[in-house]
Amino acid sequence: MRKVMMMLAGVLMSAAMSAQQDSISSEQPAGRKKVGVVLSGGGAKGMAHIGVLKVLEKAGIPVDIITGTSMGSIVGGLYAIGYNASALDSLVRNQDWSYVITDKESMEKQSLSDRKKQYTYLYSTGRAIGKGEKSPGGIIKGKNLAELFQRLCTGYTDSIDFTNDLRIPFACVATDIMDNSEIVFHSGRLPQAMRASMAIPAAFAPVRMGNRVLVDGGLRNNYPVDVAREMGADIVIGVTLTGKPKTAEDITNTMSIVGQIIDVNCVNKYKENIANTDLHMNVDSHGYSTASFSAEAIDSLIRYGEEEAMKHWDQIMALKQQIGVGDDFKPEIHQPLRPRVLTERQRVTGFTFENMTPQAERFLKQKFQLAKTDSIDAQLEQELTTSMRVDLFYNTAECRLEPEGDGVRVILSASSRKSVMLHAGVRFDTEEYVALQLGLELPLNTAIPMNTDVTIRLGKRMKAKAALTVHPRSFTRPTISYTFFRNDMDLYFEGERDYTILFNQSQAELTPINFDWKHVNFMMGVRWDYMHYRSQLGRGTMKDFSLENEHFFSYRAQMNYNSEDNWIFPTRGSSFKAVYAYLTDNFTQLDDKPGMSEVSANWRTSFTIGSRFTLQPMLYGRMLFGSTVPPVFRNVIGGEWFGHYIEQQMPFAGVGHMEYADHHFVAVQLQAQQRIGKNNYVLFRVAGAQKAAEVKNLLDTHTLLGGQIAYYYNTMFGPLGASLGYSNHTNSVHFLLNLGYEF
Numbered sequence: 028m029r030k031v032m033m034m035l036a037g038v039l040m041s042a043a044m045s046a047q048q049d050s051i052s053s054e055q056p057a058g059r060k061k062v063g064v065v066l067s068g069g070g071a072k073g074m075a076h077i078g079v080l081k082v083l084e085k086a087g088i089p090v091d092i093i094t095g096t097s098m099g100s101i102v103g104g105l106y107a108i109g110y111n112a113s114a115l116d117s118l119v120r121n122q123d124w125s126y127v128i129t130d131k132e133s134m135e136k137q138s139l140s141d142r143k144k145q146y147t148y149l150y151s152t153g154r155a156i157g158k159g160e161k162s163p164g165g166i167i168k169g170k171n172l173a174e175l176f177q178r179l180c181t182g183y184t185d186s187i188d189f190t191n192d193l194r195i196p197f198a199c200v201a202t203d204i205m206d207n208s209e210i211v212f213h214s215g216r217l218p219q220a221m222r223a224s225m226a227i228p229a230a231f232a233p234v235r236m237g238n239r240v241l242v243d244g245g246l247r248n249n250y251p252v253d254v255a256r257e258m259g260a261d262i263v264i265g266v267t268l269t270g271k272p273k274t275a276e277d278i279t280n281t282m283s284i285v286g287q288i289i290d291v292n293c294v295n296k297y298k299e300n301i302a303n304t305d306l307h308m309n310v311d312s313h314g315y316s317t318a319s320f321s322a323e324a325i326d327s328l329i330r331y332g333e334e335e336a337m338k339h340w341d342q343i344m345a346l347k348q349q350i351g352v353g354d355d356f357k358p359e360i361h362q363p364l365r366p367r368v369l370t371e372r373q374r375v376t377g378f379t380f381e382n383m384t385p386q387a388e389r390f391l392k393q394k395f396q397l398a399k400t401d402s403i404d405a406q407l408e409q410e411l412t413t414s415m416r417v418d419l420f421y422n423t424a425e426c427r428l429e430p431e432g433d434g435v436r437v438i439l440s441a442s443s444r445k446s447v448m449l450h451a452g453v454r455f456d457t458e459e460y461v462a463l464q465l466g467l468e469l470p471l472n473t474a475i476p477m478n479t480d481v482t483i484r485l486g487k488r489m490k491a492k493a494a495l496t497v498h499p500r501s502f503t504r505p506t507i508s509y510t511f512f513r514n515d516m517d518l519y520f521e522g523e524r525d526y527t528i529l530f531n532q533s534q535a536e537l538t539p540i541n542f543d544w545k546h547v548n549f550m551m552g553v554r555w556d557y558m559h560y561r562s563q564l565g566r567g568t569m570k571d572f573s574l575e576n577e578h579f580f581s582y583r584a585q586m587n588y589n590s591e592d593n594w595i596f597p598t599r600g601s602s603f604k605a606v607y608a609y610l611t612d613n614f615t616q617l618d619d620k621p622g623m624s625e626v627s628a629n630w631r632t633s634f635t636i637g638s639r640f641t642l643q644p645m646l647y648g649r650m651l652f653g654s655t656v657p658p659v660f661r662n663v664i665g666g667e668w669f670g671h672y673i674e675q676q677m678p679f680a681g682v683g684h685m686e687y688a689d690h691h692f693v694a695v696q697l698q699a700q701q702r703i704g705k706n707n708y709v710l711f712r713v714a715g716a717q718k719a720a721e722v723k724n725l726l727d728t729h730t731l732l733g734g735q736i737a738y739y740y741n742t743m744f745g746p747l748g749a750s751l752g753y754s755n756h757t758n759s760v761h762f763l764l765n766l767g768y769e770f
Contacts, residue, residue, distance in 0.1 A: 059351035063092035063260025065252050065304070066099030068245040069268035070227070070317025073098025074119060074325050075310040078332020079266050080112035086343045087357040088264070089350065092196050094255045096244040099266075100199030100224035101176075104217055107197035108183055116329060118179075124320035127175055130168050138504075138543040139587050141417055146594045147770045148450040148466065149744045153422060169222060169231045170423065174412060176218035178405050181373075181428045181435070183217045190214075196258060199224045200244030200251050201234070209247035210239065211254055227317075252300035262350055264343075265304040266332070268312055305349075306342055310335045321705075372402040374434030381440035386476055387419045390498060391439065394418070403428070403437055415441055418498065420448070420470035420478065454745065454767030458666075458683070462486030464770050475499055484770065488672060489513035496541075504541045506552075510534040516672055519665070519684040522757030529561040530659075548587040555580055558659055577657070579617075583608045591633065595746055595768075596700060596708055596739075598641050601632035604669075610653075610660065623653035623660070629669065629677075641700040647677060648693035650722065662688040662718070667750070668769050680714040681733030681754030683761030689718040691725055710737040710750075731756045739765075 064083070066076045076099060083090070095103030105115060130152070131145075144151065177184060183193070190196040190213060201210045201223040212220035223234035223241040234241045248254070252263050301307055310331050315324050336343070347354060378397055380388045392398060394414060395407070408426045415424035421441035428435040450466035464484040471477040476498035484490040494508035512532040518525050538552035557578040584607045591600035611622040629647030636642065647669075649662050663675055665682040672685055680696060694716035701709045716731040732755045739748030745768035752761050 059089075060261035060349065061091040061259050062089055062350055063094065063252075063255035063258065063263045064090050064103070065250060065255050065263060065265040065300075066093070066095035066103045067250040067265070067267040067269075068095075068097025068099055068225070068243065069312070070098055071319045071324060072268040072310070072312040072315060072317060072328060073102060074328040075268060075312060075332030075335070076102040076266055077112055077115045077119065078329040078334070079308060079310070079336045080106065080115070081329075081333055082336035082340070083264070083343070084112050086340070086347070087352070087355075088343060088347065089352065089356075089358040090195055092255050092258050092260045094198045094200075094251045094258070095224070096200045096249050096251055097225040097227075100221050100244070104197055104199060104221045105179060107189070107193045107195040108180060108217070109194050110179075119325055119329075120322065122175070124325075127171050128167065128318075128320060130170055139546075139548045139589055142589070143594070144450060144466070146745075147464070147768050148452040149768065150451045151448060153416070153448050167231050168423075169226065170416075172225075172231075173218065173222050174409065174426070176221050177425065177427060178408060180218045182430050184427045185429065186215055187217065188214045189217070189220075190258070193217075198251070198254050198258060200248045200254065201226070201241040202244055202246040203239045204228075204233070204242055204246075205238065205240055207247070209244070210241060211251070248296050248300075250297055250300045252303045253296060256303065262305050262346060263303065264306045264346070265300070265308070267301075267307070267309045269309055306339060306346055308335050308339055372404040373428065375401055375403050375437055376431045376434040377436050379436060379438045381438060383415075383419075383421075383439065383441050386474060387415075387421075387441070390419065390476060391415070403435070411437075411439060415439065419476060420468075452768055452770055454765070454770065456765045457763055459487040462488070462770070487515050503539075504543065506536075506538045506541050508536050508538075510536075514673070517684060518663075519686045519757075521686070522684075522759045524684070526563060528563050531559040531561065533557040533559075546588055546590045549585070551584045553580065553582055577612070577659075579610055579612055579657070580614050581608050581610045596702070596741060597633045597643070598635045598700075599633050601630070603630045604628065610657075617653065617657075618655045620654050623651060623656055625660070625675075626650045626652070627675070639702040641702075643698040643700060645696040645698070646694075647696075648691075649675060649677060650692075651690040656690055662690065662692045664688045664692065664694075664716075667763065667765070671769065679716060679731065679733055679754065679756075680712040680735040681752035681761065682757055683752065683763055684757075686756065689720050689728075691720070691722050692716060692718045693725065694731075706741040708739045708741065708746075708748075710739070711735070712737075712752075744768075 064080075066073070069075075076095075080102075090106075093103040093107050095101070102115060105118075106112075110118065187193075189198060199212050199220055201212065201220070202208070203210050210223075212224070219234060219236075223236070224244045225231070226233050226242045228242045228246070244251075250265060250267055252265055255263055310328075312328060312331055315328060319328070344354065347356065378392075380391075391411065391414065395411065400407075408428075412424040412426050415421045419441075421443070423442040425438075425440040427438040427440065429438060430436075447470075448466075448468040450464075450468075452464040452466075453462070455461050462484065463486060464482065466483075467479075467481040469479045469481075471479065478496055478498075480492075480494045480496065482490065482492040490510065490512050492508060492510040494506055496504050496506045498504055510533075512534070514528070514530055514532060516528050518528065534554065534556050536552055536554040538550050540549065540551040542549045555578065557576070559576050586603075586605050588601070588603040591597035591602055594602075605628040606625065608625040609622050610625065611617050615622070617623055627647075627649035629645065631643055631645040634642045651660070651662065660675060662677070663673060663685050664677050664679045665685045666672070666676060666678050668676075668678055670676055676685060677692065677694070679694060694714055696712055696714040698710060698712045703709065712733075712735045714731075714733045717725045717728060718731065719725045719728045733752060734754075735750055735752030737748060737750035739746040745766070747766050749762065749764045752763075753759070
């Protein structure tokens with residue numbers, strides 16, 4: 028019996044050893060050496076790593092371990108979870124890096140008023156208030172980067188072991204500035220580890236983990252060959268991105284100073300790690316910097332990486348012999364374990380809310396109809412986190428997708444809600460010179476979400492506005508507001524200045540119906556206006572203008588629609604606005620007669636021909652009905668924008684100043700927009716209009732004609748450019764220089 032037991036045990040042990048050997052051989056041939064790939068930091072220059080990985084895959088080099096720092100940690104981390112070089116190439120080319128490396132909000136699906144702020148203010152930031160709230164530090168919080176990493180690493184966002192839970196064992200390096208120590212991530216949350224490794228000091232906010240304050244790993248170990256060796260790499264292939272040493276003349280701004288400090292510190296372990304590399308490739312990224320994220324730069328940098336690797340092709344092929352594989356060996360090009368195409372939808376098994384109030388949960392469930400949502404993609408993820416920050420004022424917001432059954436569970440996590448949004452805008456033009464506008468949004472700690480919005484404008488036109496908005500469970504957002512205007516206006520008559528009018532206007536408005544749905548906003552409410560006239564100077568052409576103080580009550584309905592991809596230089600989509608108002612001075616009548624009715628509308632759409640040329644027809648007008656039309660509400664045309672100086676102002680090509688028009692005005696405009704390069708635009712407009720005191724006479728009056736040509740350069744500070752126009756109404760040429768967003 029004992030012999031039988033011993034024979035049985037021997038058979039089992041033999042089978043176990045055989046199975047183990049089969050398992051090893053399926054992953055790595057017996058006797059083959061482990062290959063480690065090491066990718067250094069370098070900001071945008073790290074795109075070159077993708078080019079090198081393409082050549083290694085082409086050569087059939089197996090990758091058993093991968094380590095990296097900063098941008099090398101991002102490329103390496105994504106490669107470790109299943110993105111091959113081709114997928115990485117496509118991924119980086121399709122990203123909007125001008126959005127990703129900033130803290131801008133994605134406002135495409137937000138309310139029109141929130142979207143408009145993108146094209147009003149050149150600077151917006153959230154600030155924490157209250158005791159214990161810490162400033163994140165750094166010019167950029169990195170929220171968009173964090174969201175991108177979160178999406179790309181779906182399935183790997185929980186705390187995991189980077190050695191055993193990833194397709195390729197991985198590690199990355201960060202620096203703890205509390206004691207200047209090197210922190211090597213072998214485990215944890217992968218998106219957080221990559222974000223910490225690339226937190227360039229001063230530029231990006233550090234990542235806080237307990238008592239650690241983590242920044243770019245390049246300060247301690249920018250080329251972590253030693254980490255790869257410690258993980259068991261027998262052969263190391265490494266890529267660095269060092270350029271020529273900077274001279275004193277190269278240090279000309281803040282970022283170049285920060286970059287030089289990092290470069291000087293990056294020498295830690297550098298020489299030792301270079302000496303410990305079996306095949307070292309240094310990509311010459313001439314012409315590009317750590318911030319070169321343009322499409323042209325990415326294309327060139329990936330190509331530079333390929334070209335550098337091809338220079339070492341013979342060495343790469345010779346390494347295969349040392350590794351222990353034949354020339355014809357081709358490792359399986361790894362594919363993602365899970366669908367990772369950013370536009371692909373994934374089945375939702377449920378939603379979990381972390382650190383959020385019940386009111387906030389209800390708001391998100393109703394706004395996005397989450398009870399009926401059975402799938403999610405990258406766009407919905409972004410819309411959810413944006414709404415959490417914009418609508419609910421959470422300081423940070425995170426959307427994680429955790430695998431559950433045959434789908435994913437969506438986890439929405441937020442931080443403190445005690446924050447304010449600060450906005451600042453500045454502009455200059457040759458009509459009113461310099462203007463400054465400041466905005467402040469503050470949430471209230473109430474059961475039903477509420478927030479206040481304060482706006483102050485300084486310049487020739489002064490304004491102060493305070494609004495309170497309630498966010499109940501339904502989609503409507505009741506609003507009450509008070510606005511004070513101090514107007515200093517020049518009015519023209521057929522091209523000649525006729526009046527200069529100074530008056531103060533107080534305006535209180537209650538809007539119980541304020542409904543937002545996709546690209547639409549609909550409002551209904553009542554308004555009170557009080558006009559306090561201070562002085563009037565002029566020739567006296569407009570004899571019916573009164574200087575007596577007066578007040579008005581009006582009932583108003585307004586619908587806005589905007590699906591344009593850009594509010595300044597749109598290439599697709601349409602915009603439409605329609606207003607009806609009934610004006611009185613006692614809620615029912617105006618000067619003891621029926622009130623005045625206003626009907627106005629404007630519509631614009633874009634048709635793109637090719638990739639750079641866009642045609643934009645526009646139709647607009649304003650009709651006033653009633654026996655009494657107060658001069659302060661009469662039609663006004665001129666300028667570049669609707670409602671720039673006063674609410675009823677309508678633009679007209681070639682008319683630069685504000686000109687009074689008859690009670691009934693309709694116009695049509697055709698604009699041709701040509702983009703030159705990436706940010707240069709040439710615009711040509713032609714317009715025609717009819718105006719008359721009576722609707723029946725519209726077609727019998729003189730036709731207004733105008734034309735205008737303009738050039739603008741689109742910058743992060745707003746459009747910078749000038750226009751030149753002429754019309755048969757003024758019979759004069761008008762020039763306007765504009766710098767900055769319109770407000």
